[in-house]
Amino acid sequence: MSENAIELKGICKYFGKVTANDNISLTVKKGEILSLLGENGSGKTTLMNMLSGIYFPDKGQILVDGEEVTIRSPKDAYRLGIGMIHQHFKLIDIFTAAENIILGQEGQSQIINLKAVTADIEKLIHRYGFQLDLNKKIYDMSVSEKQTVEIVKMLYRGANLLILDEPTAVLTPQETEHLFGVLRNMKQDGKAIIIITHKLHEVLSISDRVSILRKGAYIGTVETKDATEQSLTEMMVGEKVSLNIDRPTPHNTRKCLEVKHLTCINKYGVKAVDNVSFTALGGEILGIAGIAGSGQKELLEAIAGLQEGDGSILFTDPATGEEEELLGKDPLEIKKMGVSLAFVPEDRLGMGLVGDMGMPGNMMIRSYRNGKSALLEQRGPRQLSEKVKEELEVVTPSISYPVRRLSGGNVQKVLVGREISNSPKLLMTAYAVRGLDINTSYAIYHLLNEQKEKGVAVVYVGEDLDVLLELSDRILVLCGGRVSGILDARTATKEAIGLLMTKHGEEN
Amino acid sequence: MAAPKQKEPFVRIVKRDSISLGKSVAIRIAAILLSLAFCAVLIYSITHSNPVQVYRSMMDGAIGTGRRTWNTLRDTMILLVTALAITPAFKMRFWNIGAEGQILVGGIATAAVMRYCGNSMPTLLLFALMILVSLAAGLIWGLIPAIFKARWNTNETLFTLMMNYIAIQLTSFFSIAWEAKKGSGNIGTINQKTQAGWISTSFLPDIFGNFNYSINVFIVLTLTVLMFIYLQYTKHGYEIAVVGQSENTARYAGINVKKVILRTMALSGAICGFAGFLLVSGSSHTISTSTAGGRGFTAIIVSWLAKFNPFVMILISFFLVFMGNGATQIASEFQLNESASEVITGIILFFILGSEFFTNYRLIFGKHRKEANE
Structure with a gap:
């Protein structure tokens, strides 16, 4: 028996010319929580996929419990007690939690004794302090409940090493706290846990040690008690970064957009936006918080002319002060109105x-x-491309390189660059920094602030509450398609927003 | 360090991020050579004929004489124009597998004009009318599934396929209505004596010889250039590309997706109708249920293999027709039956399509892990 649950030695993985993992060695002890930290594209997920049998390493060794192993498929990983919780859950909607947990389990008998199995699972649940109703169907569950099912499933299959890929991205602060409680119980029980997360304060609060990757290379491992947000960021980025987001005080704000009693039915026939009213001011950033799928998408699309709905969306032209109704118009009509x-x-x-x-x-x-000719005007777009490439530092072999092949951050820069190039009056962004590295994220925050200073009304839909609180002037919280509160971002707390995110609009 | 107990995977498939032009051409040439070698083994094992001789007579069959060369060129142009026709639709990711039917209705319309007006109209007017009705017929045939797609989001693959059968039935109907001899069930050559409505085969005889299809070639090559410009440099072409990539992006850009679908299918159908005109007026001078001869389907292969580039389609159409015509020759010369030619073309196509895999992926055979750090 080894005290190390898992040990990686000199792991390399290449995709064509790209080196995804370069000579990575790390260890997780039994009864330890290790955070794996790194920007997007640093190779965290690739590394974990090799543990869970999705990829096969090009070089290097994997040792489980002190013995060298070969993991050729997810089945091998299960057998070795390695369980991975992906960002996207792999559950069957119409089954109950219990049915999902035993699904795919190899047993001696062909007959499933659901009662006995359920009793076993219940024991697991009590042991670690989960909150889960085993008879509830998946389609009735919240994201955090589904995640619980995934974790219990892995434990039930005998996982001794759990890998969680950004488990808190979809959770409210309260749910995150609860998850961390459970993880601590598992650690007490001798399980080894690897957690991938971008949120530094979570890294500091949950893990024992932190391993850092940068651009596929292993940078180092530090004891969490010796680390700070600043020191971790520097290891991750490789240089000093300022972690403060500017928030200039809004001046000369004026009404730009007024949404009144907006209700939208989405394509699945669900009421995605329910009687939403708010105003967005020119010269300010309005943050929109909410659990994923609370109506953010439909709300923005309704304003952009891509979603039908009832109510009213009034756009005030800053030059003339005239109000224009946007609802019921398509994007081309909105553009032709001069909005x-x-x-x-x-x-x-x-x-x-x-x-x-x-x-x-x-x-x-x-x-x-633009233009009357049937032929495309090519020169303007080329010039604009060069300009965006230069100003936003887009990394691309040439401007004619397909944008699909660019990294997430560069894709976003192309998109944001185009959108702000025609000096908008209203700028709406949905998850503008999702998947972007720290430097690019701050570049985007900076661009948004620039637009705000120019008097643009900026609507920022975000998922990271810390960023929302630092960047926005006001925060609108959506819950189940309804507005559960509009707060002053300078005085609001994360806990208050977290509560509003799950308050299923009893009031209002 | 003890050797791993289990074997690692024997072969792994890795996606390429890019491939040089030279390499991708080399892979395709290798595929063709391999397919020829494979066919050679097959021919030898079945017939015991010398494969080299067989290939030589294939060459002979396709471009052995001036007449054969012109026939090969004529068939190439028909295939090419059909491929050009379906390309806008496929680029829009509208699966138009109804080119066959669109060609047939264009052919029927042309035949009708030739039959009823052939001997009573001035040549110029006659041709204008033939072209116009063939375009219109194809356009209608292409537009019907597009309307249903735009309106009720019906499945265009099934719809265009079904439209083929209607067109074939229509052709059967007219074959009997217009039959040359009672009870024969076929139309025979239209305007055999006057050759009214026939595209001339003796254009510029000093340059191209007494018998040529140079007019067909000129028309289709002009269309090729036009189609290239249309797809690459016009606003319409841009809209087609955006709709094909993502309807959501198209809506975001304010593109009227339904309008683009209708317009593009109208164009696609109309050019297919024009291919019908070229077939009836420019080569067969008759119409039957086999006039389209599967070109509507072969054209799909041409269009996709060329990655929607009209100029590359010229090469691919020529190659396929060359193989087809050559194979017909060996079928008669070596007493193989007609199907032998199809078998060979099929094998070659299979290899070419299969080689696409190797341009996108590369294989790595297990031999790693040895250098694990010690």
């Missing part, structure tokens, strides 16, 4: 950009109609 509105949608390649085209093809998405 300059910029929208950075959540699904960048699926909605904002055309993946197979280069930068010029994407720059002309909103402007290609």
Whole structure:
């Protein structure tokens, strides 16, 4: 028996010319929580996928419990007691929690004794302090309940090493606290846990040690008690970074957008936005908080003319002071009315950009109609591409390189660059920094602040409450499609927002 | 360090991020050579004929004489124009597998004009009318599934396929209505004596010889250039590309997706109708249920293999027709039956399509892990 649950030695993984993992060695002891920290594209997920049998390492060794092993498939990983909780859950909606947990389990008998199994699972649940109703169907569950099912499933299968890939991205602060409690109980019980997260304060609060990757290379491992947010960031980025977001005081604010009693039914026939009213001011950043899927997408799309609904969306032209109704118009009609509105949608390649085209093809998405000729005007978009590439430091082999092949951060820069290029009056962004590295994220915050200073009304839908609290002037909280509160971001607390995010609009 | 107890995977498949032009051409040439070698083994084992001789007579069959060369060129142009026709639709990710039917209705319309107006109209007017009705017929045939797709989001693959059968039935109907001899069930050559409505085969005889299809070639090559410009440099072409990539992005850009679907399918159908005109007026001078001859389907292969580049389609169409015509020759010369030619073309296509895999992925055979750090 070894005190190390798992040991990686000299692991390398290449994808074509790209080195995803370069000579990585790390160890997780039994009864320890290790945080794996690194920016996007640093190779964390690739490394974990090799542990869970999805990829096979090009070089290096994996030792489980002191013995060298070969993990060729997820089945091998299960057998070795390695369980991975992915960001996207792999559960069957119409089954209950218990049925999902025993699904795919190899047993001696062909007959499933659901009662006996349920009793076993209940024991597990009590042992670690989960909160889970085993008879509840998955489709009735919240995200955090589904996550619990995934974790219990792995434990029930005998996992001794749990890997959690950004488990808190979809949770409220309260749910995160509860998850951490459970993880601590598991640690007491001798389980080894690897947690991947971007949130530094979580790293500090939950883990015993932190291993850091940067651009595929192993940078080092530190004891959490010796680390600070600043020191971790520097290891992660490789240089000093200022972690403060500016928040200039708004001045000369004026009404830009007024949404009144907006209700939208989405394509699944669900009331996604329910009687929402608010005002967005020019010269201020309005943050929108809420659990994923609380109506953020539909709300922004309704304003952009991509979603039908009832109620009213009034846009005030800052020059003339005239009000224009946006609801019921399509994007082209909105543009023809002279409303300059910029929208950075959540699904960048699926909605904002055309993946197979280069930068010029994407720059002309909103402007290609200009001019009477049947032929495309190519020069303007090319110039704009060069300008965006230079100003936002887009890393691309050439402007004609398909944007699909660019990294997430560069894709976002192309999109944001185009949207702010035609000096909008209203700028809406959905999860603008999702998947971006720290430097790019701060570059985006900076761009948003610039727009705010220019008098643009900025609507920022975000998931990281710390950022929302630092960047926004006001925060609107959505819960189940309803507005559960609008707070002053300078005085609000994370806990208050967290409560509003789950308060299922009894009032209002 | 003890050797691992289990074997690592024998072969792993890794996606390439890019491939040089030279390499991708080399892979395709290797695929063609391999397929020829494979066919050679097959031919030898079945017929015991010398494969080299067989290939030589294939060459002979396709471009052995001036006449054969012109026939090969004529068939190439028909295949090429059909591929050009379906390309806008496929680029929009509208699976138009109804080119066959769109060609047939264009052919019927052309035949009708030739039959009823052939001997009573001035040539110029006659041709204008033939072209116009063939375009219109194809356009309608292409537009019907597009309307249903835009309106009720029906499945265009099934819809365009079904439309083929209607077109074939229509052709059967007219074959009997217009039959040359009672009870024969076929139309025979239209305007055999006057050749009214036939595209001339003796254009510029000093340059191209007394018998040529140079007019067909000129028309189709012009269309090729136009289609390239349309797809690459016009606003319409841009809209087609955006809709094909993502309807959501198209809506975001304010593109009227329904309008683009209708417009593009109208164009695609109309050019297919024009291919029908070229077939009836420019080569067969008759119409039957086999006039389209599967070109509507082969054209899909041409279009995709060329990655929607009209100029590359010229090469691919030529290659496929060359193989087809050559194979017909060996079928008769070596007393193989007609299907032998199809078998060979099929094998070659299979290899070419299979080689796509190697341009996108590369294989790594297990031999790693040895250098694990000690």
